[in-house]
Amino acid sequence: MIPLNFITALSLCLPLSGLLISNPGFSQNVEHITFTVDVNSVVSIAQDSILNVQVRGSVAPLSWVKGIKMTDADNDGIYSATVDFPLTQPIDLYYKYTLDEIDFEAGDARQIEIETGSPLDTFRYEKRPANPFKKFIGRWTLKDNLWEQGNTNQGLESIKIPDHYSICEELNTQNSLLWKVEAPSARGHILWVYNTETQEVHHSSSFFPSRSGIGTGKVNENGDVTLKISFEGEAKNTYRRYEYRWVSEDEYTLRSIQYDNQDKPTGDYYGGAFVRITQ
Numbered sequence: 648m649i650p651l652n653f654i655t656a657l658s659l660c661l662p663l664s665g666l667l668i669s670n671p672g673f674s675q676n677v678e679h680i681t682f683t684v685d686v687n688s689v690v691s692i693a694q695d696s697i698l699n700v701q702v703r704g705s706v707a708p709l710s711w712v713k714g715i716k717m718t719d720a721d722n723d724g725i726y727s728a729t730v731d732f733p734l735t736q737p738i739d740l741y742y743k744y745t746l747d748e749i750d751f752e753a754g755d756a757r758q759i760e761i762e763t764g765s766p767l768d769t770f771r772y773e774k775r776p777a778n779p780f781k782k783f784i785g786r787w788t789l790k791d792n793l794w795e796q797g798n799t800n801q802g803l804e805s806i807k808i809p810d811h812y813s814i815c816e817e818l819n820t821q822n823s824l825l826w827k828v829e830a831p832s833a834r835g836h837i838l839w840v841y842n843t844e845t846q847e848v849h850h851s852s853s854f855f856p857s858r859s860g861i862g863t864g865k866v867n868e869n870g871d872v873t874l875k876i877s878f879e880g881e882a883k884n885t886y887r888r889y890e891y892r893w894v895s896e897d898e899y900t901l902r903s904i905q906y907d908n909q910d911k912p913t914g915d916y917y918g919g920a921f922v923r924i925t926q
Contacts, residue, residue, distance in 0.1 A: 678732045681765040682717065684744045687724035689772040700726040700770075703751075704742030706761065708732070714745055737762040744770055778817055779841050779848075780824035782870040782893065786924040787813045790898065796917040799904070803916060808832065812924065828854070841866065850874050862886065869893055884908035897923040 682702045701714025708730060709715060717726035732740075741756040753773030759766055778784075789811045797803035811830035818825055826837035835854030842849060848864040862876030872891040877884075890902045898920060905915035 676734055678734055678761050679729055680732060680740075680759075680761060681727055681729045682742070682744075682768075683725060683727040683765065684717065684768045684770050685725050686746070686770045686772075689746065689770050698726070699747050701745045701748060702728055702730070702742055703745060704740055705756075706732060706738060706740045709740070709742060714748065717744075732761050734761060744768070746770075750775075775821065776843070778821045778824070779866045779870065780815075780839055780872075781817070782896065783815045783824055783826075783891075783899075784817055785815060787815065787921045788924055790920040790922045794917070794919045798914040799916050800914040813921070826852075839872075848872060848874065850876055852876070864889070882908060894920070897925070 684700065684702075686698060686700060698719070700717045700719075702717060703709055703711050703714040705711070715728050715730055717728040719726045738761050739758055740761050741758050743756050744752050746752075752771040754771045757766070757768065789808055792807045792809045792811070794806050794808045794811075795803050796806065808830060811833075813829070814827045816825050816827075817823065822841040822843065824839045826839075828835050828837065833854055835852065835858070837850065837852040840849045841847070846865070848866050850860065850862045850864065852860045858878055858880070860876045860878045862874050864872060864874030866872045870893055872889075874889040875886050876889060877886045885906060885908050887903050887905050891899055892902075893899045900918065900920045902918040903916065905913045907913055
């Protein structure tokens with residue numbers, strides 16, 4: 648009988664290739680998938696037009712971060728690329744096409760099994776909406792320097808806040824807005840981001856000396872925004888509701904009421920009207 652330790656030592660001395668050949672469970676195939684997509688519905692293809700069309704996906708060598716470039720040899724608006732997938736078993740592939748490297752086609756990711764033939768697709772183009780916060784872009788100040796605050800059940804007071812101004816800027820995406828707020832009693836910033844799939848506004852803010860807020864809301868076709876925001880340092884499950892309503896292209900109102908942890912308004916209120924600084 649051959650000692651067990653001798654068999655173990657012998658196996659360690661065998662070349663790796665020999666181990667692979669002797670392993671009946673190992674089998675690697677290379678599947679060739681040719682992706683073909685028609686982009687004629689997106690643009691009118693000119694004779695000298697060259698688009699940057701790519702395919703991205705969930706299985707290497709595809710990835711969601713970097714695409715594989717597709718070509719249009721006869722300039723008919725139909726692009727293709729053949730991708731080799733080294734596989735040991737059939738696997739589902741999720742993929743999408745992009746234009747100019749960053750503009751993904753609309754809809755959910757496409758799905759095929761990497762054992763079947765070549766897909767022939769039509770690019771699902773969806774015009775990207777303009778920034779839903781575009782009406783806010785600019786410089787703003789309190790109308791007549793007037794601000795209201797107090798309790799709607801017990802009475803409100805009007806106070807003067809001079810030198811209050813906000814600068815609203817679009818960031819390097821068309822679904823966001825950054826507010827920079829300067830005032831004697833309120834200095835800070837607000838970030839709004841619009842989720843095109845859920846159609847929600849995501850709010851994050853921070854004001855001096857220490858008042859950060861986070862919440863979500865909606866924006867309508869007129870550009871009016873409603874938000875539900877919770878603030879640090881306040882009782883758990885309490886929040887404020889904010890309403891931004893447009894009076895004209897150069898004026899909007901802000902109203903905010905506090906709610907308790909039973910979703911009942913406490914009456915605590917503040918708000919005012921803001922006008923565009925045009926000079």
